[in-house]
Amino acid sequence: MINNNRQKQKDLITNSTGTFGGLSGALVQSLKSYGIDYKDIFSNIGLSTDINQNFNNRIKKDQFIQLLQDCVAATKDEAFPIEAGKRIHPTMLHHIGLSSLASESLRDLFNRLDRFQSLISDDFSVEMQREEETSKLLVIEKLDTCYTEQAPALLIKDAILAAILRAIRIVFDPDFVPKAVFTTRNPSEKAKSKIQEYFRSTIHYGADYVALEVPNALIDAKLPGANPELAKIYDKASLDQLANLQKQTFTIKVENIIISNLKDGSASKEYVADLLHMSSRNLQKKLKKEDTSFKDILEDVRCRLAVKLLKDGSQTVGEIAISLGYSNTANFSRAFKKWTGSYPVNYIKTH
Template sequence: MSGSKMDTPGTEVSLREEALQPTTIGSYTVAIARALDASGVDSKRIFTAVGIPLDLSTDPMTRLPAATMTRLYRACVDVTNNPYFGLTVAKHIHLTHLHALGYSLAASGTLMDFCRRLERYFRLVSQVARISVSQVDDQVLVRFDHVIELSSETEDAFFGFLIRTMRLIYKQEFSPLRVDMRRPMPHEGGEPYEALFRAPVRFKQEHGLLVFAKTDLTHVLSGSCPELAQVNDNIIISYLSRLDKSDVITGVTQKIIEFLPDGDCTRDKVASALHMSPTKLQLKLSQRGTNFQQLLDDTRKELACSYLSQASRPVTEITFLLGFSDTSNFTRAFKRWTGLSPTDFRAQP
């Protein structure tokens, strides 16, 4: 309506700014809708009030700005009068809501592989935070750095989902050693967090952090399927190249994977496929602190380790999938990358 808040110049600017914000995969809202319905609230009414379509596509390219998610969560907490609504949402997030990343996570060989995939590919699901994985002695630290200020419910839901999923694919008694959260403790107390995580929880910390025992994260998972994980990793990279059109590293990596089996994966061919000159490609990569040969080696190494974990693939087949002319060249390269021959790497427990 004329004269309404939606028609003011300031609001138009804020809407444009919102459209440029980091985004989250739209299928995540399915879990929020189910949490509302389980709480006795008509999710359709809330979604309509917030301005979110009721039939969002499951395509990972269907995205919602961070501010939209914050508005939705604010409405959910208000209507349910539940300060722990994010923890409720965690019960309803399914791996399939994460599209190809969900299937890749489920097929991971270990929880360490699971965490590394989150580190590499999380931005397919959401661009609101960056994940980094590190090891300190016998502990593994999974850190979450927020790109923008997030609603407390977003952090609650994702941390809760991760721990529930890890228990599902590993064992129900699994727990982190410690949980650090950016959010403040709710006025009602932190007991629901300690009950869920079964670990000490610290609030108002500088970073979100999950601390695990390394022995838990290196245990081989019963649902491990390297072939399925690899297929979905490649799908993720394809989507990321569309989502991150300005990300030259993602684009180059996708083309390397595409061209390697042909044995003709050169900088010039990749540059041409990305519609730029080799010189421009080299410049863009150098601005990101890398070069074509480094990306080629890194991609080959990652694919090689994945293929070798697939017992049904002979080394000869892997050699040609990675674009090497013969197995001796592949073996030399693999020893340079890992210090092991392909046969010795495959024989590891």
């Protein structure tokens, strides 16, 4: 019989692939403006310091949350998410960004973003809520893409809010000011001053949602750069990219289940297969089609988490071994040496 916890996990299994890694470029630019080297911040959470490489990767939700939190801590600026968001240019989003630049109206633009949302992120989205005279562009966090409780993702939501306004100012009017801004955060007065400088609108702090409010007349106005034929060309490229992304989600789904079950020792091939309603043999077959195996995924997850936890320094080697599902420290130490060439105690001294 399947217990309640296992059944809950089955209900929560999704196809989340995380967030497009190319967006990390905006964080790099922002950190540089503060005179801060991004490399340590990125490597501490397991992200490549090669920004070009990140354009080919996806960033997991917990990594993205931690990344932005670390950036705020390093800059000592609660307004950092706004600084990062306003550096996100549509061209950073490849085909979907280029088709957005050619959209006929803001409604067309946000409908396009909704259609191809997964190319940008499976964990956050922007939804348009039409009211009598205005529309709210709401930033939504998809909580069902997590298996374990996450820290509030308010920082990411505010960054997305700033990016939305940047996009509108690029395609519509560089001096555009929204009717109102809503955020669930309530930062310091110093941060509020910087946030006000960017949005130049009435800002409602401590709200129940994160959104920009825009008059409906502007939502349907024709954009100066409208080019339907060009938009269609890039939409076709986005469809092809989306199809390719969807083919790769099974490995990520298995990886997410492993991560959420390592500590209690349930991350076995049989357990994961059961959660996915298939036999262990079929699980291996599906992974083989994506040029990987259960063993490879398990070792990769353990290695990445081990490095992250050792660098964090808040747990002993023994505690890390348990959190990664090892029965004893010796087995973990041998595995870590195989992965990295050094034992955990030596790795801590050199990193």
